[in-house]
Amino acid sequence: MTDREIHLGELAETYLPDDLLERFRERAETYDRENRFFDEDLAELKERGYLTLFVPESFGGPGLSLFEVARLQQRLASAAPATALAINMHLMCTGVVKAMNDRGDATLNWVFDEVMTGEIFAFGISEPSNDWVLQGSITEAVPTADGGFELTGVKIFTSLSPVWTRLIVHGSVVTDEDGIAGPDADEPAEGELVYGFIERSAPGITVSDDWDVLGMRASQSRATILENVPMKPERVSRVIPAGKHPDLLTFAITSNFQLLIAAVYAGVAARALELGAAGLHKRKSAKAGTTFAEVPEARTRLADAHLDFLPVTAMIDAYARDFDDLVDHGAGWPLRLVGARIRSAEAARRCAETALMCTSGSGFGNNHELSRIYRDAAAGLFHPPSADAARPMYAAALLDG
Ligand SMILES: Cc1cc2nc3c(=O)[nH]c(=O)nc-3n(C[C@H](O)[C@H](O)[C@H](O)COP(=O)(O)OP(=O)(O)OC[C@H]3O[C@@H](n4cnc5c(N)ncnc54)[C@H](O)[C@@H]3O)c2cc1C
Numbered sequence: 001m002t003d004r005e006i007h008l009g010e011l012a013e014t015y016l017p018d019d020l021l022e023r024f025r026e027r028a029e030t031y032d033r034e035n036r037f038f039d040e041d042l043a044e045l046k047e048r049g050y051l052t053l054f055v056p057e058s059f060g061g062p063g064l065s066l067f068e069v070a071r072l073q074q075r076l077a078s079a080a081p082a083t084a085l086a087i088n089m090h091l092m093c094t095g096v097v098k099a100m101n102d103r104g105d106a107t108l109n110w111v112f113d114e115v116m117t118g119e120i121f122a123f124g125i126s127e128p129s130n131d132w133v134l135q136g137s138i139t140e141a142v143p144t145a146d147g148g149f150e151l152t153g154v155k156i157f158t159s160l161s162p163v164w165t166r167l168i169v170h171g172s173v174v175t176d177e178d179g180i181a182g183p184d185a186d187e188p189a190e191g192e193l194v195y196g197f198i199e200r201s202a203p204g205i206t207v208s209d210d211w212d213v214l215g216m217r218a219s220q221s222r223a224t225i226l227e228n229v230p231m232k233p234e235r236v237s238r239v240i241p242a243g244k245h246p247d248l249l250t251f252a253i254t255s256n257f258q259l260l261i262a263a264v265y266a267g268v269a270a271r272a273l274e275l276g277a278a279g280l281h282k283r284k285s286a287k288a289g290t291t292f293a294e295v296p297e298a299r300t301r302l303a304d305a306h307l308d309f310l311p312v313t314a315m316i317d318a319y320a321r322d323f324d325d326l327v328d329h330g331a332g333w334p335l336r337l338v339g340a341r342i343r344s345a346e347a348a349r350r351c352a353e354t355a356l357m358c359t360s361g362s363g364f365g366n367n368h369e370l371s372r373i374y375r376d377a378a379a380g381l382f383h384p385p386s387a388d389a390a391r392p393m394y395a396a397a398l399l400d401g
Contacts, residue, residue: 008071011064015048016075024080025369031082031218032372035211037162038083038218045087052115054094056101059112066095066256067320070263074313077267078274081376082218084264086159093121093168095256096249103326105248108237111197114166122164123257124155124198124224126384133384134170134250136242139226141171141194143187147233149173149194151226152204157382161207161222165200169226172242188239195238195249196231204229215375251333255323258337262316262344265380268373269309269344272351275370276302279359298358305347305354312347315340335397338390345380352377 001009024041031038045051053069055061064072069091077084097111111121130138139153151171158167173188188194198205208223238249280293280302292298319336322329329336352374356363363370385393 008068011068011072012075015050015053015072020044020048021075021079024076024083028080028082028218029367029369029372032375033366035217037220038080038086039162041080041083041218042087042163045083046118050087051090051120052094053091054098055112055115056098059109060116061112063098065320065324066099066259067317067324069095070259070316070320073260073263074267074270074316077264078271080218081264081268081373082216084267085216085261085379086219086221088260088264089123089159090121090164092123092253092256092260093166095260096252099252099256099323100248102324103248103252108249111166119165120160120163121166121168121197122158122160124158124167124169125253126156126158128154128156131384131389132242134253135193135244137170137172137193139169139171140174141188141231142174142228144230148236149188149196149231150204150228151198151231152228153226155224155226157221158207158224159219159221161211161220161224166197167200167224168195168197168237169231170195173239191242192239193242194231194236195240196236198226198229198231198235202229214378215372216379254334255337258341259316259320259323261383262312262341265341265344265348265377266309266312266316268348268377268380269312269351272348272355272370272373272377273302273306273309275363275373276305276351276355276358279355279363279370283358283360292358301354302358305351308347308350312340312344315343331397335394338385338393341383342387342390345377345383348377348380 027038027040049062052061053064056063073084073088094111094115097108100108125134127138130136139151141149141151143149149171151169153171155169171194173190173192173194175190204227206225208225211220211222238247240247280298281291283292285292285295288295319340355370356374359370362368365371
């Protein structure tokens, strides 16, 4: 074994030992059936310091790299996809701050201190019908006299809704009646995008009680309704033009988001393949007089899913390591990051479907792990940008030089 493999094995043993994963896997079924949040998983993850993974040693954390965290997230997702997807949002927020710090911007380092004191960060970016995603917002951000903002709008699919204490959000600047947003160069202008953090204790926050979805149910990603919610001036991170605009914060968000979401679905795919193989070993063919593990058509089907899966883990590893090493892929970054996440989510769905065919009717039962995995994998269809939204970017990279 190489030194790196030994180190990754030690990380897995420290943060996600086998017995812990087994408990998570058992609970995943209950959380899904009862449509409830993963409170017990969260308590155990907290106890092991999982929420501090990205916090640098100088702030009291282990300072793991994106590569290391992505590997851990694959492992967690192989047992409890919804727990992994939701905790991803907290990890992503802290990974963003680490990425900025690694690139010389320490303005958000207060997040590390807050993580060490137990605050839970979440990601409030998705909005109904906002296919601009990071490049635009339909949440209104009204500047206040103290340099902060008041936000009004709806953020959908806020994972960790029962427990988050800090939410990163964006909004579009609108001039209030007093005309505070104005033409002065140092004042936010109408239509600019504000990024920053709001606190759970702030007035004006309502969490929707509507959450009955197909998969990833334990993530409890309920809508968050904001009504004149204050963003304190010291929690305003950026005011930038809407649309395409190079910025370290949004680059760090995209990188951590795409690769960590990819890691979750890679973990889902890996577990589906394991269950598929177990299914073929278990099922007997009266015709062949063997188990289906020896039936050529069944072997081929599983082999094809395996072929789909392997490049996904390679992409996540390679891109995460490049990101950690501050490699500058320039305009090639979004192509890589989004590609890894799209391919990973596709592999999860493909592997889950294949595995269902391997287990046959028994996997279709609601009490079978595979049936839940199949539904959890379906959530991968909805993370932005969709393949439809991304294709123009891949075409333009080749055609519109
Ligand atoms: C399991 C899961 C977890 C996710 N976690 C996050 C996350 O933590 N942070 C994040 O930013 N994005 C998250 N996403 C969002 C995701 O990345 C996409 O942006 C989102 O799914 C795109 O939705 P849509 O445009 O298809 O939504 P739409 O079809 O516009 O809406 C989807 C749902 O949002 C709710 N909704 C819509 N409008 C309103 C309204 N006015 N009031 C109240 N509720 C409304 C309804 O439940 C509706 O069914 C998550 C997605 C999934 C599937």
